[in-house]
Amino acid sequence: MAVTLEFEKSIIELEEKVAALHRFSQERDIDLGPGLATLDTKLPEVRRKIFSSLTPWEKVQLARHPQRPHPKDYVDEIFTDYLELCGDRRYGDDRAIVGGFARLSQRHVMVIATQKGRNLKQNMDVNFGYAHPEGYRKALRLMQLADKARVPVITLVDTPGAYPGVGAAERHIGESIAVNLREMFRLAVPILSIITGEGGSGGALGICVGNCVLIMENAYYSVITPEGCAAILWRSADAIPKAAQALKLTGRDLLKLGVVDGIIPEPLGGAHRDPVGAAELLKQAIVRQLDQLCAMSGAQLQQARYDRFRNLGVVGV
Amino acid sequence: MPSFHARPLQNPPTDSPRSDLPAGLWVKCKDCEQMVFQNILEEALFVCPHCDYHHPVAARQRIAMLCDKNSFQEHDADLVSVDALNFADDGSYARKIKETMTKTGLRDAVVCGNATLNSLPFALGVMDFRFFGASMGSVVGEKLTRLIEWATAARYPVVIVTASGGARMQEGTLSLMQMAKTSGALMRHDEAGLPFFAILTNPTTGGVTASFASLGDVILAEPKALIGFAGPRVIKQTTNAELPKDFQTSEYLVKHGFIDRITHRHKLRAELAALLTVFSTNR
Ligand SMILES: [Zn+2]
Numbered sequence: 243m244a245v246t247l248e249f250e251k252s253i254i255e256l257e258e259k260v261a262a263l264h265r266f267s268q269e270r271d272i273d274l275g276p277g278l279a280t281l282d283t284k285l286p287e288v289r290r291k292i293f294s295s296l297t298p299w300e301k302v303q304l305a306r307h308p309q310r311p312h313p314k315d316y317v318d319e320i321f322t323d324y325l326e327l328c329g330d331r332r333y334g335d336d337r338a339i340v341g342g343f344a345r346l347s348q349r350h351v352m353v354i355a356t357q358k359g360r361n362l363k364q365n366m367d368v369n370f371g372y373a374h375p376e377g378y379r380k381a382l383r384l385m386q387l388a389d390k391a392r393v394p395v396i397t398l399v400d401t402p403g404a405y406p407g408v409g410a411a412e413r414h415i416g417e418s419i420a421v422n423l424r425e426m427f428r429l430a431v432p433i434l435s436i437i438t439g440e441g442g443s444g445g446a447l448g449i450c451v452g453n454c455v456l457i458m459e460n461a462y463y464s465v466i467t468p469e470g471c472a473a474i475l476w477r478s479a480d481a482i483p484k485a486a487q488a489l490k491l492t493g494r495d496l497l498k499l500g501v502v503d504g505i506i507p508e509p510l511g512g513a514h515r516d517p518v519g520a521a522e523l524l525k526q527a528i529v530r531q532l533d534q535l536c537a538m539s540g541a542q543l544q545q546a547r548y549d550r551f552r553n554l555g556v557v558g559v
Numbered sequence: 560m561p562s563f564h565a566r567p568l569q570n571p572p573t574d575s576p577r578s579d580l581p582a583g584l585w586v587k588c589k590d591c592e593q594m595v596f597q598n599i600l601e602e603a604l605f606v607c608p609h610c611d612y613h614h615p616v617a618a619r620q621r622i623a624m625l626c627d628k629n630s631f632q633e634h635d636a637d638l639v640s641v642d643a644l645n646f647a648d649d650g651s652y653a654r655k656i657k658e659t660m661t662k663t664g665l666r667d668a669v670v671c672g673n674a675t676l677n678s679l680p681f682a683l684g685v686m687d688f689r690f691f692g693a694s695m696g697s698v699v700g701e702k703l704t705r706l707i708e709w710a711t712a713a714r715y716p717v718v719i720v721t722a723s724g725g726a727r728m729q730e731g732t733l734s735l736m737q738m739a740k741t742s743g744a745l746m747r748h749d750e751a752g753l754p755f756f757a758i759l760t761n762p763t764t765g766g767v768t769a770s771f772a773s774l775g776d777v778i779l780a781e782p783k784a785l786i787g788f789a790g791p792r793v794i795k796q797t798t799n800a801e802l803p804k805d806f807q808t809s810e811y812l813v814k815h816g817f818i819d820r821i822t823h824r825h826k827l828r829a830e831l832a833a834l835l836t837v838f839s840t841n842r
Contacts, residue, residue, distance in 0.1 A: 404769075404788065404789070406788075406789030406793045406794045406797045406798070407794060407797065407798050407800070408794060408798060408800050408802065408803065408806070410788075410789075411787055411788070411789070411794060411806070411807055412803075412811075412815055413815070414773070414812070414815065414817040415769075415788050415789075416768035416769040416772075416773050416787065416788035417768075417769075417773040417817055419738075419769040419770075419788070420738075420742060420768075420769050420770050420771070420772070420773035420774050421773070421774070423738055423739050423742035423743070423769075423770055424742040424743070424745055424746045424749075424774055425746070427742070427743040427746040427747075428746055428750075443726075443735060443766075444735065444738065444765075444766055444769045444788070447735055447736075447738060447739060448769075451739050451743075463732055464731065464732060464735075465726045465728060465730075465731055465732055465734050465735040465766075466726070466728055471728055474728065475647075475728070484647065487647075488644070488646050488647040488648075488731075489644075489728075489731045489732075490644045490731045490732070491731065491732070496732060499643075499644075499731075499732065499733060501732045501733070501735075501736060547743075548743050548747070551736060551739045551740045551743055552704065552740060552743065552744075554733060554736040554737075554739075554740060555696075555697030555698075555700055555701050555733050555736060555737060555740065556641055556643035556697050556730075556733060557638045557639070557640070557641065557697050557698050557701050558638070558639045558640070558641040559637045559638060559639065
């Protein structure tokens with residue numbers, strides 16, 4: 243079932259009207275003349291206008307769009323010879339974060355992707371995209387394996403966050419993220435991290451200590467959800483758009499802050515309107531970054547990764 | 560130097576403070592609600608003599624508890640938080656920073672420096688919950704990172720006393736990035752073969768738990784401290800689950816194998832000295 247967001251409605255209505263006019267003109271064999279042609283040329287313009295002026299809250303909604311491609315969809319579209327490797331060798335296999343060796347043209351890589359479901363059954367399987375400690379521990383195990391194999395690591399992230407549950411607390415999810423943050427700095431292979439949808443706080447950061455961190459055009463990355471921020475600071479759901487604005491969570495803002503290194507464009511109207519086109523744009527960005535990162539030595543990569551995060555933050559005296 | 564054993568109360572107050580006593584001389588225990596003499600509570604290192612509740616400790620007092628007298632030399636005392644995001648476009652964050660500085664006498668939520676304990680040198684960072692719930696923004700991350708880098712160069716052990724409500728929301732993802740920054744600095748400190756001791760106090764939550772607080776080579780925690788990533792309220796809301804007894808306390812974490820020891824505040828100085836001694840002996 244197609245889902246339409248509020249701000250998508252006007253453009254979708256217009257598209258439907260134009261399509262109806264085309265059908266009408268064909269069926270009745272009536273030439274509607276230059277009027278229809280003008281509408282055809284105007285459509286992309288209207289679409290561009292709407293999508294270039296989205297508010298941060300609208301972007302968050304796009305990032306969570308039920309039809310939006312998920313990281314695993316991109317893995318299937320972009321890579322070949324994906325060989326999934328399971329488990330954290332400690333407790334279990336978390337389906338919210340999966341990964342394995344794969345190929346990108348001639349290059350061997352380790353790809354790690356968060357998962358979200360399309361229906362209840364799938365969502366139960368992947369815990370609605372919320373990873374447990376086992377997910378982070380598996381991700382680290384696979385990254386260390388990549389280090390041994392000397393192949394680059396690519397992490398594709400779309401998660402609302404780390405799971406706030408009893409089991410996750412019992413097995414200390416905070417520790418699992420902390421260890422990843424420390425150990426990812428040790429790796430001597432390139433790490434490329436891409437936020438494709440939701441970059442949910444520590445749950446996203448836990449697999450995003452990259453040499454290069456990219457974000458897709460309609461994705462967001464935030465220390466807290468706009469809902470959570472609105473509840474804490476303004477105690478009102480009405481303040482959610484205001485919170486989304488205040489948190490500076492869009493690609494453009496994050497680029498200014500240095501939190502991301504680049505924005506990957508999406509097809510007009512968002513990745514869900516053209517998943518194959520979105521995958522192609524993502525693939526181009528990955529290839530471009532890997533070409534650069536793979537030219538660096540292990541020591542250079544470690545130093546550059548350290549410096550990248552070392553320089554983040556703004557302080558006064 | 561403060562005494563390490565709580566003195567028994569001479570005349571335990573039973574009721575509300577007597578009206579003829581000057582204000583502030585008596586305080587009510589936050590846990591058992593019994594009245595305690597302020598000076599007795601201080602001498603007991605803010606541990607309630609009635610119920611053993613460990614009250615919050617200001618950074619300066621904590622430093623006095625853990626360092627040789629006058630040995631503490633502060634680092635980067637001048638750093639202050641700025642409203643880098645122009646949060647909510649209303650200047651409220653900048654105003655609140657100023658107010659909190661005036662109210663607490665602190666510049667931000669962590670005090671860092673180097674000191675000795677029993678003449679053994681170490682680098683020390685102490686978080687102070689009074690400053691924005693000791694949330695981690697750019698200043699906390701930067702000061703701790705500088706401290707760890709300094710200790711790596713000087714070949715000093717690092718000790719961090721944690722307390723935190725999590726990330727500083729008003730600094731957005733810049734706060735989040737401090738988790739990675741501090742953890743990276745700890746990786747290099749570790750690569751240099753140097754020890755890091757984390758001392759967890761009530762409460763240690765959010766981004767601090769998911770970074771340096773959980774990375775100690777030895778992790779000590781004060782009794783009954785709340786320690787977790789997501790807080791118990793959020794977990795209850797999300798899962799509707801009945802939370803286990805002692806959920807996310809020091810006792811719970813030691814039982815599940817994630818911290819080394821629960822250390823009573825009266826023994827903290829001695830245990831830290833013992834650890835520093837072990838790591839200084841065969842150098
Ligand atoms: Zn008490």
